[in-house]
Structures are given as C-alpha cells and as structure tokens.
C-alpha cells in the first residue's frame with residue numbers, strides 16, 4: 001500500500017450536472033408513513049435525529065442520480081440505539097435505509113421513497129488491534145482511511161483500499177463487499193472479515209464479533225450472509241477484520257501499451273516475476289487517460305507516447321533491495337511501448353491520482369452511465385470497443401479502465417449534453433446482456449442497489465433468486481430493510 | 493563553449509513521506525526497515541545537471557554519493573535519470589546525525605572535485621534528514637570557488653553563470669564566475685521519471701567505489717548527539733460554541749488579543 005496519500009478523497013464535491021429523475025419502483029403499500037408521534041418516539045430511542053432541511057443532503061446520492069424523500073435521519077451512537085430504532089420501525093412497519101459514507105455507486109444508500117435513514121457514522125470507535133493476529137475490531141461507521149491510518153501506526157494496513165477511502169465506512173465496504181485496488185494482493189473482504197455484529201430487522205443483536213482469531217468453523221458463517229447484502233438483511237454495527245502487516249517499500253511503474261493484449265501480457269508477467277510483492281495492477285484506456293489528464297492539469301503524463309493504454313503496476317514489500325531486484329526483472333521481461341518508474345512518493349501519488357481520478361473526471365464533465373463488470377480477460381476490452389462503435393453517431397465519450405488484475409472493467413459513457421433517452425436505450429439492457437453472454441458479472445464490485453435488481457436474473461438462476469427471497473423473509477419478515485434494492489419484487 | 497564536467501551530489505535519506513520514529517534508546521531516528529529515497533533537493537540538482545547536458549552546455553554529468561552500500565541504489569537512480577557515471581564514497585557512518593560531520597562531508601567531496609576537476613558542482617540546498625544546509629557553502633569555501641545557494645534558475649554561459657536565488661524578500665539574480673558550487677532549491681525544475689530504456693542502461697554505466705577512509709580526511713565526529721526525542725504530541729483542538737467564546741479564549745487562554 002501507499003505510504004500516505006495526502007490527496008483528494010473528500011468525495012462530496014459539488015456537481016453541475018443533475019440527473020433526470022430516474023424511474024423508481026412503486027412504493028410498497030404495506031409500509032407505513034412516518035408520523036410526528038414516530039419522530040418523538042424515535043427521538044426517545046436514539047441520541048441524534050436529524051430532521052427537515054438538515055436531512056436533505058442524506059437523501060441525495062454521490063452520483064447525483066438518485067434522490068429519496070426521507071424526513072428524518074437517525075444517527076445512533078451505540079448498537080443498543082440501533083436495536084431500539086429497528087425494533088420500533090419493525091413494529092410500526094416503517095422502512096429503513098442504512099447509510100454509511102454514502103459513496104455507493106448503485107443508489108443503495110439513499111431512500112427510494114420516504115424510508116427512514118439510519119446513518120452509521122457515529123458508530124466510529126476503534127476498539128483495538130490484536131498484534132499477534134492482526135485482527136482489528138471496530139464500529140461499522142469508522143471511515144476506511146481513518147482505520148488504515150490507525151493500523152499503519154501499528155505497522156499493519158487495511159486489507160482494502162479504494163478511491164473513496166476518505167469518505168466510505170468499513171461497514172459500507174462490508175455491506176457492498178467492496179473490492180478496490182488491493183484485491184489483487186489481499187483477495188476479497190470476505191476472507192478478511194472474521195467476525196461481525198449485526199442487528200436484525202426486529203432489533204435482535206446478533207453478536208458474531210467476539211473473536212480476534214482467523215479460524216472458526218463452527219456452524220454457518222453468518223457474517224458472510226451480511227457481507228454484500230447491501231443493507232437488506234440487517235445492520236452491521238461492528239466488525240473484526242484480519243489485517244496484513246505493512247509492506248513499507250512501495251514502487252510504482254507506469255507503462256504504455258499498444259494493445260489490450262499487451263496489457264494482459266504485462267499482467268501475466270507481473271504475476272510471475274513480482275509474485276508476492278505485486279500489490280496492484282490497474283489500467284486506463286485513452287478515453288480514461290484524456291479525461292483524467294484534463295481534470296488534473298497539474299499532473300503530466302510522464303510518457304509522451306500516443307499508445308492507447310496505460311498500466312499502473314504497484315509493488316509493496318518488506319525488503320527494499322529484494323523488491324528493487326524483482327521490479328527490475330519485471331521491467332526487463334515486459335515488452336511495452338514505453339514505461340517509467342515513479343522516482344518519489346509524490347510521483348507515485350500523482351500516478352495514482354491519474355488512475356483514481358478517472359471516475360470523478362468523467363462525472364464532473366457530464367452525465368455518466370457507469371458499468372462495473374467482470375469479464376474473461378481475453379475479451380474484456382471488446383465491450384469498450386463495441387460500445388464505442390454502437391454510440392459512434394451520438395458524440396459521447398467512452399472510457400474503459402479498472403482493476404485489470406481482477407478482470408474487472410469499469411466502462412463509463414459520458415454525455416456532456418446531459419442525459420439522453422436515446423443513449424440510455426442503446427446502452428441498457430444491451431451492456432448487461434453482452435456481459436451475461438460472455439459469462440461475466442453485471443456488477444463486479446459495486447453491487448445491485450436500486451439500479452440493477454431487474455437485471456439480477458442475468459447472473460442468477462431462478463432457484464438462486466428464490467432462495468435469496470426466502471432468506472430475506474427470514475431475516476426481515478416485514479421487508480422494512482432497504483426496500484426496492486437488490487432483489488426484484490417478483491421474488492418477495 | 494560547453495563545460496567539460498558537472499559533478500552532482502546525491503544523498504540517500506529517509507523518504508519524505510515516511511513518518512519518522514525515534515529509536516527505542518533515543519539514539520536517533522529509526523532507519524531499520526524504513527523506505528529511503530534520493531533527497532528531494534538532490535534530485536533537483538541531478539535534473540539540472542542532466543538538462544545542462546541535454547542543452548549541450550556540458551559534456552559529462554557525474555553523480556557522487558557518500559553513504560553505505562545501499563547508496564548505490566541512489567546512484568543508480570541518478571544514472572537512470574541520465575547521469576553518465578557515478579562515484580560511491582563508502583562509509584558505514586550515519587549521515588543524518590551523529591556520524592559524519594558536515595565538514596567531513598564537504599572535505600570528502602572536495603577530494604572528489606580535486607580528482608574530477610568539474611567546472612560546476614551541483615548539490616541540494618539541504619538534505620531533509622540532517623537539515624544542515626552546509627554542504628554547498630563549506631565546499632565552495634574549501635575550494636576557494638564562487639557559490640550560489642538556493643538556486644531558483646541557472647543559466648550557464650561559457651565561463652560564467654547567472655543564478656536566480658531565493659531569498660526571504662523575493663529572489664535576487666547574481667552572476668558568478670565558474671568554477672562554482674550551486675545549490676538547488678525547490679523551484680529550479682521538476683525532476684523527470686526514469687524511463688524504461690534508461691533504467692536498463694543505468695545498470696551498465698560505470699560506478700566507482702572509493703573507501704571514505706582512503707581519502708585522507710579526518711572522519712572522527714566532532715558533533716556528539718546527546719539524545720533525540722520526538723516532538724510533543726499536539727493537543728487536540730476544541731470546538732468553540734460562539735464567536736464570543738472564541739474571543740474570550742484568545743484573550744484569556746491564548747493571551748494573544
């Protein structure tokens with residue numbers, strides 16, 4: 001991991017392109033509407049309730065695409081308060097949307113209608129770190145960057161890192177099973193999360209967070225059920241995360257490739273020559289690079305070539321000489337158009353800014369259709385080419401970038417003129433169907449939220465979706481938790 | 493007329509982004525398992541030397557570093573940036589504090605200058621570990637050469653150089669006679685990224701190692717480090733309730749109003 005990134009990362013920037021009102025699911029008629037008496041009752045159960053105009057910012061999502069109409073935001077400070085709020089809402093059939101840092105990219109963390117928002121940001125205590133096992137125990141509302149800084153003080157690091165680290169919460173990361181740029185090194189958060197405490201819809205606290213040990217095969221792995229459930233099965237209040245020790249020596253190479261095949265070869269060579277010190281492999285195409293360079297006029301591309309791809313390869317190890325020798329072997333083994341190595345930490349940060357700045361760069365320029373898919377590496381980039389071809393006559397910017405080390409593509413289409421139905425209709429469901437045809441995932445890491453339930457069937461069998469519906473009804477019989485998200489109404 | 497040779501000093505220091513820790517026994521900053529990099533100001537000096545070469549204003553750029561075995565990595569970086577060859581003055585003494593005196597450093601460099609006979613010596617204005625800022629002035633004095641410290645721009649023209657210097661009140665432009673010692677400040681240039689082919693070529697460029705003890709300089713330290721302690725932890729701030737509250741605190745607690 002990088003030593004320190006003193007850059008960007010307050011993601012609540014003001015955006016100039018507001019979206020059209022997206023069509024939303026019809027309000028469930030079995031849910032109640034919040035009355036003044038409910039507000040009073042919730043005030044008695046929760047030490048902080050935000051109302052009126054102050055609640056408005058909590059309703060609008062990070063992409064500025066989805067907006068809910070919650071009257072209040074409950075901001076509990078303890079698990080007990082979370083439990084009391086849920087018990088009350090369950091009894092009164094009041095729907096609840098759990099919200100962490102609100103950086104989710106599928107409209108999962110804002111209400112669709114008038115759901116009560118339950119914000120976890122005050123559950124922000126870091127209880128401690130077991131230095132023997134590397135397991136840290138903390139509240140769900142701890143901001144990822146804060147957790148990482150705490151861990152670094154003790155020579156450990158968080159097992160994940162992503163562009164929204166300064167704002168997103170560990171609870172939100174777990175609820176979306178976030179991937180990020182460290183996935184290639186440390187694997188899925190599912191492996192790192194060794195314990196969870198969560199609250200069921202009826203207020204029952206389920207404490208599976210009493211461990212600082214990595215191994216425990218006693219019965220069903222309930223925390224796994226909550227990971228990736230996007231607030232539909234329960235509220236995560238506390239977690240135990242196994243963290244790797246810090247690798248203090250970091251290097252970043254920035255390479256120019258002439259084709260996506262060349263990019264893939266860089267990846268395989270990186271795996272074989274860098275081995276355990278490989279910590280990230282990210283790629284950008286020309287569209288993504290142009291956008292991010294435009295958005296960061298202070299940063300120059302150190303490579304002057306027109307080659308259509310850039311690859312960022314990061315190593316992190318614990319022996320500077322050994323790492324340097326490996327890096328050199330890697331650089332010798334690859335066959336690319338051009339390349340360089342960041343000479344300093346600020347140069348490394350600049351290159352990372354170029355990569356992580358793509359998303360913001362696109363969003364600030366116009367209306368963006370965002371797709372986050374995984375595809376077999378051999379055909380991964382075909383989707384970007386096909387999309388460019390399909391939209392050629394419409395004058396939009398198409399960019400492909402992402403975690404190439406995990407076969408994860410972010411496809412963004414930016415329309416500087418704003419939202420156009422014509423563009424939308426050409427993209428959806430076409431993109432999802434293309435991905436499904438190649439046996440890819442229509443959501444590699446961002447989840448389903450309110451944007452994709454109707455496409456879930458492209459990746460899941462009827463039987464799998466029915467079982468999801470059954471599990472949902474066991475955990476949340478009155479369907480108050482994050483309604484209209486993840487599951488299509490047909491399975492409930 | 494182009495210069496025959498520029499000598500550029502590059503030092504290996506704790507990377508600026510590392511949060512330094514004091515060793516358990518209070519003897520100094522912890523160096524074990526800590527990322528080291530080329531001193532940022534040396535990097536600027538190195539870039540300037542290479543630019544002189546690229547502009548055809550000098551024929552050869554030679555990097556020199558005093559330090560342990562790993563200082564060779566720093567020299568390889570200088571070679572990858574574009575220096576032609578490197579000289580490593582080997583020593584196991586610490587270079588941040590309590591090891592080699594700043595004077596000894598300048599004297600060792602003086603020996604190399606006498607041997608290499610450069611027309612210009614470029615160094616960083618200070619290294620970010622010891623923070624002495626003494627190498628350029630001491631070396632110039634030892635050699636009896638002109639000096640220009642805190643350079644923000646450098647124009648070499650035959651036997652003279654025009655240097656814009658950073659001062660507290662702005663910049664001043666001075667003209668100096670070569671040979672000279674110039675120290676680089678932050679705005680002099682933006683150092684380049686070593687490119688792939690140059691990284692490979694750097695491995696084959698000559699790197700000569702010379703034992704510091706063989707140069708006839710007294711290396712016994714005259715500065716004794718009594719102890720090193722981290723700065724006191726900052727007290728957490730408080731949120732004031734109102735402007736009146738703030739004014740009250742500024743008057744009565746901080747006593748600045």
Ligand SMILES: Cc1cc2nc3c(=O)[nH]c(=O)nc-3n(C[C@H](O)[C@H](O)[C@H](O)COP(=O)(O)OP(=O)(O)OC[C@H]3O[C@@H](n4cnc5c(N)ncnc54)[C@H](O)[C@@H]3O)c2cc1C
Pocket residue numbers: 011062097098099100101102103104105108109120140161162163164167168169170171172173174175176177178179180181230231232234235236237359360445446449482
């Ligand atoms: C600039 C940027 C870069 C990103 N990069 C990546 C990336 O590389 N990889 C990746 O996977 N994602 C990425 N994301 C999206 C990612 O999903 C979120 O950043 C993050 O994981 C969500 O955390 P959050 O606290 O903001 O959650 P929110 O957005 O608040 O919530 C996300 C979902 O989780 C639920 N939830 C939140 N907290 C809890 C809880 N305590 N209990 C139960 N449910 C909860 C919400 O109801 C919602 O459905 C990025 C986002 C941005 C803005």
